[in-house]
Amino acid sequence: xxxxxxxxxxxxxxxxxxxxxxxxxxxxxxxxxxxxxxxxxxxxxxxxxxxxxxxxxxxxx
Numbered sequence: 199x200x201x202x203x204x205x206x207x208x209x210x211x212x213x214x215x216x217x218x219x220x221x222x223x224x225x226x227x228x229x230x231x232x233x234x235x236x237x238x239x240x241x242x243x244x245x246x247x248x249x250x251x252x253x254x255x256x257x258x259x
Contacts (some may be wrong), residue, residue: 235241 236245
């Protein structure tokens with residue numbers, strides 16, 4: 199096999215699609231974790247504590 203000195207151009211169009219797929223999967227996973235935190239007992243407690251803190255800062259609670 200002799201080298202002809204011609205540079206080969208590789209087709210990289212699929213890389214962008216793969217990057218979007220990985221980003222979408224990561225976003226969906228993060229959304230699932232956040233949903234579990236907010237709908238679980240920890241999320242309820244955290245939201246109540248934040249709400250009470252804001253009311254305290256406003257002098258209402």
